[in-house]
Amino acid sequence: MSAIGDETTLRPKIAAYLEREVGHPVEVGPIRRFAVGFSWLTFSVPVSHIEIPGEGGKGEQTRDLILRLGPDYGLFAPYSAMPEMLAMRSLEGSAVPVPRAYWGGDDESIFGAPFLFCEKVEGDAVVPWVSAGEPQLEEGYRKRLAEQFIDALGALHRVPWREKPIAELERGAAEAITVENAARHNVEHWEAQIARWAMRPYPLAEWGIRWLKANCPVAPRVAIVHGDYRTGNFLEKGGDITAILDWELVHLGDPHEDLGWVSLPMYKGGTPYIGRLAEPEWFYRRYGEQAGYTVDMESVRYYQAFSLLKLAATHMAAARCFEEGRFNDMRMPAMGSQIATCLKQMEKTIDAAGATKSGKHRATGASAS
Amino acid sequence: MNNSFPRLIDGMCATLRREVLTRLDDEFARGQVFGVINLLNTFKVRANWSAGFLLQQIEAQQRALEGAAAAAQRASLSAPSATRMNKADPGAGAMSIEALLERRDANNREIGTWLEWLDAKSVELPAGAAQTIEQLLRAAMRAEIDLELKNSPRPLFAEMSSGREE
Numbered sequence: 001m002s003a004i005g006d007e008t009t010l011r012p013k014i015a016a017y018l019e020r021e022v023g024h025p026v027e028v029g030p031i032r033r034f035a036v037g038f039s040w041l042t043f044s045v046p047v048s049h050i051e052i053p054g055e056g057g058k059g060e061q062t063r064d065l066i067l068r069l070g071p072d073y074g075l076f077a078p079y080s081a082m083p084e085m086l087a088m089r090s091l092e093g094s095a096v097p098v099p100r101a102y103w104g105g106d107d108e109s110i111f112g113a114p115f116l117f118c119e120k121v122e123g124d125a126v127v128p129w130v131s132a133g134e135p136q137l138e139e140g141y142r143k144r145l146a147e148q149f150i151d152a153l154g155a156l157h158r159v160p161w162r163e164k165p166i167a168e169l170e171r172g173a174a175e176a177i178t179v180e181n182a183a184r185h186n187v188e189h190w191e192a193q194i195a196r197w198a199m200r201p202y203p204l205a206e207w208g209i210r211w212l213k214a215n216c217p218v219a220p221r222v223a224i225v226h227g228d229y230r231t232g233n234f235l236e237k238g239g240d241i242t243a244i245l246d247w248e249l250v251h252l253g254d255p256h257e258d259l260g261w262v263s264l265p266m267y268k269g270g271t272p273y274i275g276r277l278a279e280p281e282w283f284y285r286r287y288g289e290q291a292g293y294t295v296d297m298e299s300v301r302y303y304q305a306f307s308l309l310k311l312a313a314t315h316m317a318a319a320r321c322f323e324e325g326r327f328n329d330m331r332m333p334a335m336g337s338q339i340a341t342c343l344k345q346m347e348k349t350i351d352a353a354g355a356t357k358s359g360k361h362r363a364t365g366a367s368a369s
Numbered sequence: 370m371n372n373s374f375p376r377l378i379d380g381m382c383a384t385l386r387r388e389v390l391t392r393l394d395d396e397f398a399r400g401q402v403f404g405v406i407n408l409l410n411t412f413k414v415r416a417n418w419s420a421g422f423l424l425q426q427i428e429a430q431q432r433a434l435e436g437a438a439a440a441a442q443r444a445s446l447s448a449p450s451a452t453r454m455n456k457a458d459p460g461a462g463a464m465s466i467e468a469l470l471e472r473r474d475a476n477n478r479e480i481g482t483w484l485e486w487l488d489a490k491s492v493e494l495p496a497g498a499a500q501t502i503e504q505l506l507r508a509a510m511r512a513e514i515d516l517e518l519k520n521s522p523r524p525l526f527a528e529m530s531s532g533r534e535e
């Protein structure tokens with residue numbers, strides 16, 4: 001936190017920045033950090049006398065903004081605020097509920113880290129984990145949330161992203177994402193993360209990477225992929241989903257990737273439902289209707305195996321961050337203790353996928369090399 | 370066992386001091402926390418990870434690596450060089466925890482080399498030999514994971530995310 005400072009030292013910097021952006025004096029109240037997440041820091045920032053372009057609202061009334069900062073010591077650091085900001089801007093006015101992104105950038109001279117200011121949306125998070133004996137979600141509430149959760153994902157995957165700010169992610173990339181190379185790109189990205197963060201060799205992860213590279217599916221389309229779409233990453237109020245959050249892993253890719261992630265057993269909360277919310281068969285059918293393509297269950301299984309590797313990589317990074325003293329948060333070594341669970345589940349998923357695979361969708365040129 | 374034992378103890382003590390004691394006013398409860406910190410520091414100097422646990426993992430690895438080398442030899446192919454080097458190592462039973470951890474990791478690196486070798490030799494290797502070697506390697510990888518899982522308590526993610534125990 002040294003480059004960023006604490007809540008007290010951040011406050012005048014925030015006021016100075018906002019005044020430059022809106023062109024008039026503002027007053028920043030005491031800021032509060034949310035105790036969530038292992039990567040980006042999230043603060044609630046009360047601001048008075050602010051007029052946000054396109055929203056009006058200048059006056060005595062205080063409004064809360066959210067400030068996200070990506071410290072250089074977090075999981076998978078260094079960060080860029082651009083993907084999240086571009087995604088949120090691309091989804092403004094769409095059927096995907098997202099907070100409005102106001103300002104952001106990667107200039108560390110301002111707050112000591114990449115940053116993003118966005119709207120604060122009302123609501124609470126439904127967590128995917130439940131303790132023994134905890135009651136499940138009430139049926140009507142569960143189904144109502146499930147419908148919105150599925151429809152938002154379908155809407156995300158049919159966004160014409162080439163006409164949106166997020167198309168900027170393609171510029172400067174060494175290779176454009178295509179339906180043929182989307183899976184390979186992703187596997188190579190996470191292979192590099194494992195090489196960077198794992199503290200010891202995990203041959204089962206290497207074996208999984210080889211299988212994933214040798215069995216890349218062809219995507220039905222290139223879509224905006226959230227990258228962490230699950231229960232726990234949306235807010236709800238009175239049974240309505242008010243915002244889909246945590247866009248830091250957003251990228252372009254195969255929409256099946258989000259299906260693989262959302263359906264991980266870790267997020268079922270002891271129920272048979274995807275994300276504690278939806279019967280799997282209904283989930284895929286409704287999602288397919290919303291997204292406008294037929295869900296390929298071979299691809300879903302492929303991306304479930306991939307997601308388990310990705311989750312294992314996240315736990316490997318958590319263990320390293322803790323070991324190196326970047327954090328003392330005891331949840332991180334607890335996450336680190338789950339690497340074996342993820343790899344075991346990955347192996348089982350690959351074995352099951354291998355047993356049912358038709359080979360009809362394998363991308364040309366995919367190999368294990 | 371992905372973090373070192375001393376670092377876990379340091380992390381627990383730091384968390385208790387910075388995150389728990391700073392929010393705890395009750396004198397008796399604070400005394401209990403200091404008692405726990407004292408014991409954790411005792412564990413740090415007197416305890417370490419279990420050698421038995423590591424020995425079982427290493428035994429499974431060695432069995433797989435030796436079996437893979439024999440299968441390669443039967444197919445008249447030379448094994449990856451790392452395998453031959455390990456045969457001169459001292460017995461695992463006499464090693465310190467640090468040396469055992471190093472051995473486990475070295476064996477895992479070697480299994481990785483074998484996986485690479487299997488891909489490279491896929492044309493030359495008779496199908497039966499390739500399958501045997503892969504099964505041996507996977508048995509070792511699975512044994513390592515299964516031993517970790519067998520020695521892990523139920524995770525408390527719900528409690529960690531909510532701060533409550535139902």
